């Protein structure tokens with residue numbers, strides 16, 4: 194075991210997802226795989242999801258998540274399978290049914306959904322929405338304003354919102370942090386999501402897969418928040434869905450109004466009615482998530498210069514870690530070139546290019562790897578460099594990354 198821990202200590206894992214998990218949680222998970230304290234002789238992955246022991250796990254995980262995000266009582270927490278990609282479809286199928294029932298639509302009536310496209314993942318979500326038969330309108334197309342690149346979020350005044358339209362969309366969809374492009378909605382100011390511009394009756398759906406639990410969130414502003422676990426929460430295999438009660442409907446009740454037949458596994462109502470155990474859930478993944486949630490609750494906030502305590506320990510670390518890297522990207526030499534506009538850059542996925550070009554980028558990735566800094570190549574669709582600094586990447590590790598970047602710059606500047 195000591196050797197394995199040492200290997201971890203020699204490694205800075207900056208993969209974009211799946212990504213590193215807190216070591217203490219992994220150690221507990223490893224021993225619980227062999228024998229879970231409440232079921233001696235049987236590991237946590239070897240007991241029924243209907244057992245008291247597992248019910249205790251999911252119950253505590255729900256309570257901890259509710260505490261961390263201050264989730265209001267009129268929201269359900271669902272643990273679902275199929276990743277973010279499945280939610281691209283599930284959100285549409287459930288909310289179109291909700292809309293059809295609410296408006297008693299004629300079967301042939303088209304239902305609209307509005308997508309705020311600020312990066313590769315929201316673009317994919319809009320495509321899947323169209324496949325599900327909804328009329329998708331892109332009220333923002335980041336690529337159009339970013340010179341064929343996702344790098345910016347236009348001011349809300351430029352969004353193609355049509356608040357006065359008689360017919361409202363079933364929902365407005367956005368992605369809070371675009372993992373591939375390093376573009377993130379900000380917590381406040383002109384580049385925060387403009388909830389005040391969205392009609393109060395129209396639910397906002399948000400993909401928070403890659404910045405979940407990295408800052409406080411006012412859940413009451415959302416209809417649905419979802420997040421794949423495999424960045425900030427746990428191993429892959431489970432997707433958290435936080436949904437307002439009134440949006441949960443019986444999907445078959447929408448059939449007379451033109452609703453589609455939807456697989457039972459995608460029905461939020463089924464999941465809610467069965468406490469996320471409509472079928473066998475990924476018990477081990479959920480168990481690891483429960484350990485990570487515990488460790489997040491126990492993380493002390495970073496002391497701020499002013500002495501004020503930040504709202505959440507999570508955002509204090511994310512702000513500090515990302516600003517260390519961005520300060521290099523902002524240096525006058527221009528050796529490292531940030532790809533996202535400064536006012537929308539991500540605290541989770543710092544994306545940049547090297548002025549020296551692709552060959553130097555390859556050298557950067559190779560030398561980083563030799564130093565134990567792994568997973569820094571940009572997404573295959575965009576290239577360049579991406580350092581993903583999710584919650585389990587420590588401040589000390591980011592400081593080491595920055596030291597490496599400084600040394601690389603010094604050795605490769607002419």
Ligand SMILES: Cc1ncc(COP(=O)(O)O)c(C=O)c1O
Nearest residue numbers: 210276277278314372402403421
């Ligand atoms: C923001 C975002 N949404 C959706 C996805 C797709 O998630 P999954 O692979 O779990 O389906 C990803 C994957 O990295 C992501 O980063």
